[in-house]
Every structure is written in structure tokens, then in C-alpha cells.
Amino acid sequence: MPSARFAPARPIYPVAGIRAVEARALPGAVPPLMERAGAAAAALALRLLDGPGSVLVACGPGNNGGDGFVVARHLKAAGLRVVVAFAGEPAKLPADASAAHAAWLEHGGSTSAELPPPPPGGWNLVVDALFGIGLQRPLEGRYAGWIATLNAQPCPRLALDIPSGLDADSGRRLGPCFAASHTVSFIALKPGLLTLDGPDQCGELHLQEIDVDAEALAPAPGHEITPALFAGRLAPRARNSHKGSYGDAALIGGAPGMVGAAILAGRAAANLGAGRVLVGLLDPATLPVDILRPELMFRSAPELLAEAGIAAFAVGPGLGQSDAAWTLVHAAIALPAQLVLDADALNLVARDPGLQAALAHRSRPAVLTPHPAEAARLLGSTTADVQADRIAAACRMAGQLKAWVVLKGCGSIVANPDGHWWINSSGNPAMATAGIGDVLSGILAALLARGWDAGEALLAAVHLHGLAGDRVCAAQGLDSGLLADELAPAARACFNAWVVPSPADAPQRPTE
Numbered sequence: 001m002p003s004a005r006f007a008p009a010r011p012i013y014p015v016a017g018i019r020a021v022e023a024r025a026l027p028g029a030v031p032p033l034m035e036r037a038g039a040a041a042a043a044l045a046l047r048l049l050d051g052p053g054s055v056l057v058a059c060g061p062g063n064n065g066g067d068g069f070v071v072a073r074h075l076k077a078a079g080l081r082v083v084v085a086f087a088g089e090p091a092k093l094p095a096d097a098s099a100a101h102a103a104w105l106e107h108g109g110s111t112s113a114e115l116p117p118p119p120p121g122g123w124n125l126v127v128d129a130l131f132g133i134g135l136q137r138p139l140e141g142r143y144a145g146w147i148a149t150l151n152a153q154p155c156p157r158l159a160l161d162i163p164s165g166l167d168a169d170s171g172r173r174l175g176p177c178f179a180a181s182h183t184v185s186f187i188a189l190k191p192g193l194l195t196l197d198g199p200d201q202c203g204e205l206h207l208q209e210i211d212v213d214a215e216a217l218a219p220a221p222g223h224e225i226t227p228a229l230f231a232g233r234l235a236p237r238a239r240n241s242h243k244g245s246y247g248d249a250a251l252i253g254g255a256p257g258m259v260g261a262a263i264l265a266g267r268a269a270a271n272l273g274a275g276r277v278l279v280g281l282l283d284p285a286t287l288p289v290d291i292l293r294p295e296l297m298f299r300s301a302p303e304l305l306a307e308a309g310i311a312a313f314a315v316g317p318g319l320g321q322s323d324a325a326w327t328l329v330h331a332a333i334a335l336p337a338q339l340v341l342d343a344d345a346l347n348l349v350a351r352d353p354g355l356q357a358a359l360a361h362r363s364r365p366a367v368l369t370p371h372p373a374e375a376a377r378l379l380g381s382t383t384a385d386v387q388a389d390r391i392a393a394a395c396r397m398a399g400q401l402k403a404w405v406v407l408k409g410c411g412s413i414v415a416n417p418d419g420h421w422w423i424n425s426s427g428n429p430a431m432a433t434a435g436i437g438d439v440l441s442g443i444l445a446a447l448l449a450r451g452w453d454a455g456e457a458l459l460a461a462v463h464l465h466g467l468a469g470d471r472v473c474a475a476q477g478l479d480s481g482l483l484a485d486e487l488a489p490a491a492r493a494c495f496n497a498w499v500v501p502s503p504a505d506a507p508q509r510p511t512e
């Protein structure tokens with residue numbers, strides 16, 4: 001079965017959820033969770049050190065600091081020179097951290113109330129055990145200074161649980177923030193590790209579940225996206241099938257000056273195996289052929305919307321916001337076909353409560369693909385407000401419009417109308433260039449045309465789209481300059497590798 005090939009989609013918990021899991025796991029846990037967390041982090045630290053050296057562990061006033069004392073103890077026992085900076089009051093430490101502090105002292109350790117200067121030759125590793133999920137406000141004063149000094153050390157920088165200064169729920173830097181080269185997080189993933197500023201601050205992310213089965217203790221409101229979520233759809237085609245078996249995908253957009261957007265989407269749909277791909281343009285002056293992709297069929301946009309038997313429409317790439325565009329969006333929402341709304345189609349919906357009501361009353365949920373500015377328009381808020389809580393914004397759009405929604409950007413959030421959400425970790429900043437979103441719409445149109453339901457199609461398309469961007473960038477060594485039209489062939493290759501695995505397929509996630 002294909003699903004055995006894919007890593008399961010791990011649960012993601014906001015702080016309140018992690019607290020609920022901890023409350024159930026803590027009582028009677030042997031060894032105590034903090035001991036398990038510290039031991040796991042120390043094992044990673046030893047791998048990063050790869051030999052003798054000097055380690056600085058900066059410990060804070062809560063249980064994150066407690067993890068740090070345990071790490072320090074293990075590293076000292078392994079023969080390293082370990083210096084612990086701790087500016088808190090031992091008497092005020094929470095119980096588990098207090099025990100870890102005492103054990104550190106019992107094992108011959110000491111603490112310094114200031115960050116000591118680096119030894120000759122510098123630190124070989126610095127460990128951030130200042131603040132974890134208990135961070136309440138931006139770091140300032142002494143701790144802001146410590147963060148600046150830690151970030152300046154030219155050695156591996158390991159964050160425990162979450163980089164100090166990063167909000168675990170939103171992924172927002174609350175002021176000064178530890179810039180980790182590696183982060184080891186405990187028990188379960190938190191949203192802040194995966195979206196907005198999180199991936200930049202975390203560096204290489206390692207999860208240590210420390211033998212806690214979080215999902216057995218408390219249901220998770222969110223999950224990461226892996227192909228395991230749609231593995232059931234990744235079967236090879238039946239031999240006795242034909243183009244009619246894979247549906248017609250229709251792309252509607254391409255107003256004057258923006259025809260390329262619709263063509264990019266159409267090319268992507270063709271690469272993802274739709275039976276037929278039709279492009280309906282608003283620009284009447286455009287030549288009805290794509291010389292480089294002659295498989296595409298062209299129509300005028302109103303003509304295509306009136307065509308019978310189309311399985312899936314994606315409306316928006318290069319659409320503009322003219323009256324003619326509004327008429328097309330209005331008509332598309334009323335059709336019984338699968339529907340993707342992107343770009344200016346979303347901007348038109350944002351301006352019109354009538355379109356919003358029609359969308360919410362569709363018999364099958366639509367798929368919406370806003371970037372943060374489009375999301376702000378749909379929600380009547382600001383881009384900053386959307387970015388301050390991306391999960392809440394995605395869930396609000398999905399709930400209000402009864403649609404499947406992806407809020408795009410670093411760590412795209414997918415939300416369904418029932419309030420469940422997923423975070424995608426594929427993709428990279430080279431994808432921050434015009435036209436890349438149009439390719440996502442085309443991939444979606446193809447999967448929907450092939451008969452996938454809205455949720456499966458959106459989860460797959462978002463993950464595949466990011467993966468294709470990662471593959472192209474890795475193969476060509478790109479930090480920037482990715483061209484939108486390069487994505488579709490890469491997406492085709494990734495998709496087909498899911499369906500037809502090669503014997504050399506590496507496991508998708510390294511085991512710890």
C-alpha cells in the first residue's frame with residue numbers, strides 16, 4: 001500500500017494543547033519528562049559537537065531553563081567543558097526545574113549570573129534554554145542582551161523546545177529572538193516552529209516525542225502535511241482508462257496584460273494529468289494557442305464557463321476586477337463543478353457580500369487560495385492582523401465562506417470549514433515571485449478534474465507545489481530567480497514519483 005511509504009502527518013498543538021498533553025503525561029512519568037527532554041537534547045548536542053569542546057548553556061527562570069540544566073549535566077558527564085549562565089532565583093524555579101538545578105549542582109556544576117566571555121578559540125556550541133512555550137512578552141534588558149551575544153557566536157546554536165523570543169502559537173518574533181542553527185522540540189510540534197518567522201529562527205528542526213503519545217492524550221487541532229494524508233489517491237491509473245476518465249480542467253482569467261497567468265495555470269494543469277485542459281481568457285485579442293504547450297485549448301472566458309461537462313474550474317489567474325470579471329466569478333460560483341478561486345477572483349469576493357453568501361451556500365465547498373493581503377481583504381482586516389495569527393485567519397475564512405482555504409506564504413496554512421488546520425513545510429523563498437501562485441491554481445484544477453475531493457486536492461497541491469519549488473532550487477542551486485514555469489514539470493516528476501516509487505526512494509523523514 002502506498003501509505004506505508006509516507007511518514008505519518010504529525011500532530012501540531014498550540015501552547016494550550018501542549019499544556020493539556022503535559023498535564024496528562026506528567027503525573028508519575030518515569031523518567032520525568034524533563035529528564036527525557038534534556039537527555040534527548042544532549043544526544044543531539046553531542047552529535048553537533050562531534051568531539052571535545054566548550055559549551056555555553058543559557059538557562060531561564062522556568063522549565064525551559066530546567067531542560068537546560070539537564071542538558072548541561074549530561075554534557076559535563078560526557079567530558080565536555082560546560083558553563084551555565086542562569087540569572088534567575090533558584091528558589092523561584094518551578095518544581096521540575098528546581099530538581100534539575102539541584103542535580104546540576106550535585107554533579108559539580110555551577111552557574112554564572114552573567115553570560116561569560118567565550119574561551120580562547122570560542123564556544124563549540126551554545127544552548128538556548130532561556131524561554132520555551134511560557135514566553136509571555138518580548139525579551140528586553142538582560143535577556144535581550146544575552147540573545148544578541150548568543151546569536152553572534154560562530155558555532156552551532158541549539159534551541160531547546162523553541163527559540164527564545166519566538167511565539168509558539170503564531171511563529172512571530174516577539175522582539176529579540178534566538179537565531180538557532182538547530183532546534184530540538186519536545187513532545188509535539190507547535191505552530192510557531194513551522195510558519196511565519198519560525199522556520200528562519202529554528203534552523204534545522206528536530207522533534208523528540210520523548211515517549212509521549214500526544215494524540216492518545218489529547219486530540220490535536222492541527223497536523224503537518226505529508227503525502228500520507230492523500231496516499232489513498234496515489235494509485236497507478238487503470239489500464240482501461242481514457243482522457244474522459246481524468247476530467248476537464250478549465251482555467252478562467254487572462255485579462256489584457258495578464259494572459260501569462262492563465263497560461264501558467266493551464267500548463268500546470270496539463271502537467272498534473274488532467275484529461276483535457278481548457279483556458280478561457282478575458283483578453284479577446286490573444287492568439288488562441290500556446291506555441292510551447294499546444295496541448296492547451298483556448299476559449300473566450302464566457303464561452304468556457306458555458307461549456308457543459310467541465311469537472312473543475314480555477315478562476316482568478318490574471319482575471320482583473322472588471323465588471324466582466326465579476327460576471328464570470330458570479331457565474332462560476334453558481335456552477336455545480338469543483339471550483340478554485342484565486343487572486344482577483346478573491347478580491348472580487350472580498351468586495352461583494354452577495355458573492356460571499358453564494359460561496360458559502362455552494363453544495364460542494366470551493367477551494368480558496370489567498371496570500372496574506374488577499375486574506376486581509378476577505379476578512380476586512382489588515383495583512384499585519386492576518387500574519388499575527390495565520391491559523392486563526394485561515395480558519396475564519398474557511399468557516400465564514402464554508403470553503404477549504406490555503407493561506408499562502410512561509411508555512412502555508414490549510415483550513416477546512418470545520419476548523420481543522422494543517423501546516424505545510426515544503427517550499428522556499430525563491431517561490432516569492434509573481435506567477436508561482438498561478439501554478440498552484442493549475443495543479444489544483446487538475447487534481448479536482450481528476451476526481452479528487454476539495455480537501456485531498458488542496459493538501460496535495462500545496463505540498464506538491466512547495467516540493468516542486470524545493471526540487472528545482474536544489475537541482476539548480478537557486479536562492480532566487482526561480483521561474484514560475486519551471487515548477488510544473490518538477491511537480492509532475494514529484495507527483496509521479498509518489499505514484500510509481502523507485503526502489504531507491506529514500507525515507508521521507510530521517511529517524512532520530
Ligand SMILES: NC(=O)C1=CN([C@@H]2O[C@H](COP(=O)(O)OP(=O)(O)OC[C@H]3O[C@@H](n4cnc5c(N)ncnc54)[C@H](OP(=O)(O)O)[C@@H]3O)[C@@H](O)[C@H]2O)[C@@H](O)CC1
Pocket residue numbers: 022026033034035037060061062063064065067094096130131132133134135136137138139140143160161162186
Ligand atoms: N512541564 C514539563 O513537564 C515539561 C516542560 N518542558 C519545558 O518547559 C517549557 C515550558 O516551561 P514553563 O511553562 O516554565 O515556561 P518557560 O518557557 O520556561 O518560561 C516561563 C518563565 O519565563 C518567564 N518569562 C516569560 N516571558 C518572559 C520574558 N519575556 N522576559 C522575562 N521572563 C519571562 C516567566 O515568568 P513571568 O512571566 O511569570 O514573569 C516564567 O518564569 C517548555 O518549553 C519545555 O522546554 C519540557 O521539559 C518537557 C516537560
Ligand SMILES: Nc1ncnc2c1ncn2[C@@H]1O[C@H](COP(=O)(O)OP(=O)(O)O)[C@@H](O)[C@H]1O
Pocket residue numbers: 343370371408409410411412426427428429430431432433434435436437438439440465466
Ligand atoms: N518564503 C516562502 N516560503 C514558502 N513558500 C513561499 C514563500 N513565498 C512564497 N511562497 C509560495 O509561493 C506562492 C506565491 O503565490 P502568490 O503570492 O499568490 O503569487 P502570484 O499570485 O504572484 O503567483 C504561494 O504558494 C506561496 O506559499
Ligand SMILES: [K+]
Pocket residue numbers: 064128129130131132159160161162163164
Ligand atoms: K528555548
